[in-house]
Amino acid sequence: MPSAFPKTSSRSRDATSIRAAAWIWRGFLRALLLVLLLGCAPQSAWARPVEITILHTTDLHGHILPTTDYEGRQNVGGLLRCATLIRRARAAHPKALLVDCGDLYQGAPESFLTDGRIMMRALAWLGYDAWIIGNHEFDWGIPSMSRLHDMATVPMVAANISARPKLPHPFPKMQPYILREVDGVRIAIVGLITPGVPAWSTPDLLGDCLFERSVPALQRIMPRVRAEEPDILILATHQGYKRQGDDYANEINAISKAFPEFDVIIGGHSHQPIAEAWIDGRILYSQAGYHGIWLGQVDLTYDTVARRVVRKSARLHEADESVPRDPELESFLAADLRRAESYLAQRIGVAVSPIRCQGDEYGRSPIQQLIARAIAEASGADLVMHGILSEQDLHAGDIRMADVWRIVPYENRVAVLQVTPAELLEMLNENAQYRRTTSFMGLYGANYQWTTGRDGRLHADRLMLADGSIPHPKTRLNVAVNSYVVASGGRRYLRLREIAERPTSRLRILDIDTRSAVVEFIRKHSPLDPDRFKEYP
Numbered sequence: 001m002p003s004a005f006p007k008t009s010s011r012s013r014d015a016t017s018i019r020a021a022a023w024i025w026r027g028f029l030r031a032l033l034l035v036l037l038l039g040c041a042p043q044s045a046w047a048r049p050v051e052i053t054i055l056h057t058t059d060l061h062g063h064i065l066p067t068t069d070y071e072g073r074q075n076v077g078g079l080l081r082c083a084t085l086i087r088r089a090r091a092a093h094p095k096a097l098l099v100d101c102g103d104l105y106q107g108a109p110e111s112f113l114t115d116g117r118i119m120m121r122a123l124a125w126l127g128y129d130a131w132i133i134g135n136h137e138f139d140w141g142i143p144s145m146s147r148l149h150d151m152a153t154v155p156m157v158a159a160n161i162s163a164r165p166k167l168p169h170p171f172p173k174m175q176p177y178i179l180r181e182v183d184g185v186r187i188a189i190v191g192l193i194t195p196g197v198p199a200w201s202t203p204d205l206l207g208d209c210l211f212e213r214s215v216p217a218l219q220r221i222m223p224r225v226r227a228e229e230p231d232i233l234i235l236a237t238h239q240g241y242k243r244q245g246d247d248y249a250n251e252i253n254a255i256s257k258a259f260p261e262f263d264v265i266i267g268g269h270s271h272q273p274i275a276e277a278w279i280d281g282r283i284l285y286s287q288a289g290y291h292g293i294w295l296g297q298v299d300l301t302y303d304t305v306a307r308r309v310v311r312k313s314a315r316l317h318e319a320d321e322s323v324p325r326d327p328e329l330e331s332f333l334a335a336d337l338r339r340a341e342s343y344l345a346q347r348i349g350v351a352v353s354p355i356r357c358q359g360d361e362y363g364r365s366p367i368q369q370l371i372a373r374a375i376a377e378a379s380g381a382d383l384v385m386h387g388i389l390s391e392q393d394l395h396a397g398d399i400r401m402a403d404v405w406r407i408v409p410y411e412n413r414v415a416v417l418q419v420t421p422a423e424l425l426e427m428l429n430e431n432a433q434y435r436r437t438t439s440f441m442g443l444y445g446a447n448y449q450w451t452t453g454r455d456g457r458l459h460a461d462r463l464m465l466a467d468g469s470i471p472h473p474k475t476r477l478n479v480a481v482n483s484y485v486v487a488s489g490g491r492r493y494l495r496l497r498e499i500a501e502r503p504t505s506r507l508r509i510l511d512i513d514t515r516s517a518v519v520e521f522i523r524k525h526s527p528l529d530p531d532r533f534k535e536y537p
Contacts, residue, residue: 047215049310050183052232052300053093055086058101058268061136064118064333065340070271073320077293079122081319083326084127085295087133088318095182098127099189101268102134102238105508107147109405110333110340110458115140118336124153125332130178132191133158134238134268135200139411142170142207157191160217164208176221179228184356185302187343188230192217192237194269196249202415202487202509214239214251215258220257231302232309235262235442240270241277242287245357248491256283263309264298276314282388286314291317323427344402348519349526355394357407358528361450362441366530367394367407371514372444373533374521378512379414381480383445385427388438389514399522408515414483417480417505421463421471426458427479430495439492441485446477476504483509 057079066078100123105116113280123131131154142230149156149171159176163169177190195211214237225233226384241252252265256279264284267274273289275296288296294316301311330337359365365388372384392406419427428448434440435458451461464470473479481496486507500507522528 005039005160018431045135048304050185050302050304052182052187052302053089053096054099054234054264054266054298054300055089055096056099056101056236056286056288056296056298057082057267057292058238058266058288058296059103059134059271060100060105060119060292061103061107061290062116062119062151063108063291064110064122064337065108066321067108067293069291069293069339071184075321077291077319078325079119079292080325080330081323082125082292083122083296083329084323085317085319087326089295089297090481097129097180097182097187097189099130099132099266100128101132101236101266102193103136103268104131106136106139106411107409109344110337113340113343114336114413115144115277117151118333120148120151120154120450122329122333125329126153129180129190130155130157130236132238132268133161133174133192133193135197136206138197138201138209146171146248157189158193159221160189160192160195160212160214162212164210166200167208168375170207170209177225179230185232185304186228186230187232187234188225188228189217189234189236190221190225192235192239192255194237194239194249195251196490199248199488199491200484202483204509205483214255218255218259232264232300233262235259235265237265237270240267240272240287241265241274241279242270243277252279252285256280263300264312264314265436266298273316275316284312284314287318287408288316295319315382323463344400344405346401347398348401348404349399349471349522349528351394351396351399352527353528354396355395355528355533357388357391359388359440359442362448363435363440364444365442366533367392368442369444369530370394370521370528371408371518372442374517375414375480375482375514376444377521377524378517379416379480379510381416381441381445381478383424383429383477383479385441385443385485386478387441391438394528399526399528401519404515404519404522408518410484411513411515412484414480414510414512414514414517415483415486415500415502416478416480416510417486417507418476419505420501421473421475421477423499423505424477424479425460425463427493427496427499432458432460434492439489443480482514 063078067077068074102260105119111119155178156174180187195213197211204501239250246253263318268286271290273294274287277285286296288294298314300309303310355366357365357367367388372386375384431441445466447464448460449462453459485493486500488494
């Protein structure tokens, strides 16, 4: 019976076996080559990169509406313009995080009139992930800040604010850090305030709050942060980076040396727009300037296999006049903004000629004299030490509330102390080092002369009262300054603070702020003629 299979020769069977063996061998070689390639290739080549974007603002100082920058450019910045940039950035990066680095609500009428509430509402509406606390948050005192704390829905973050021993934390909702997750990548954002707050704010404004140095605070909190096993570490701080080195208020260099594991540091406080800087060639630093004139953007690429950040970059988007206000946010805040615009437009007096800020060698100028005389009249002090608060003039014609805000942008209170003539000369000599700067204070109600000492420096000498008399050495003179100066003015006036804290000085901080005193003076004495200031009481 014939076979179902065709007969083959032994030579044919051998050829078939050889071809099969060759096919198997080639397959083995291909598999071996693939294994070798997989073993030699870097892991990151096969990883899933995750793009992370952090948007940031800082030092808004209550500016919802556009403002003027330090170079005199008008109609720039403000959170309404910045919100447009945030919207654009989120269109490209829908999962972007958004952080503010402090000094949020003090410094603009729209915030002042709402006790800061407009800023809380704006941050919540924009969906901020964190608000880092700044030093100016304490300018209105603990009760005011507590009210804003209670209404805040955005996390308040600062690892170095605490209470005095055995007392509860003054702000229970405040957190040292927050955690966020983007596409499975865990991000820790640690917050720090500047530790220099007590150098600007008087003790009655700070209550039981303590402000810890940056490195000790991080040494205490970072074990908790590491235990959370974050993939990316961000430090967001109300401190500025100074290439020349740290000072009492800005400790970025010390932080970067002690904690090199931070991927990014986002800063504030110094009002410097810094798109991108590298600290020790490792840590990316960025800072978004001031008043919402810039929106900062940090972009990171995280390698999920290598488990590290493999790319970092940062940039600033400018909210100049070409950027429109966000119409939805403006509509949301419309009632408060209308109130602010009406308030700023009100007429409070008139100037018969321009009132200039340019001073003489003793720091006296028409604007300085206007402020000093207003303080003297409101406080009853005989003498006033005060400087200009901005390099702005008052123009001839109607004086409106907006004009007063230009020359008095802060709510510093009036402080009165009783000092001897010798102590006043000490204060004047400390003040002398700031001649020809905006920190130099002029004296109202008395005169003195500059003399050159053996050290070659100018010294205040020969104090005389306004009537030409020389005060008795044991006389106590009632001198008014502002509360910022009493706190040392950022360590500029440490001797003045030491004198003010002596029991014999009988320091009183009045419930009178400088701007209100100036407004009342203008209303009472208008029309103002700077050439006739000496005729006012």
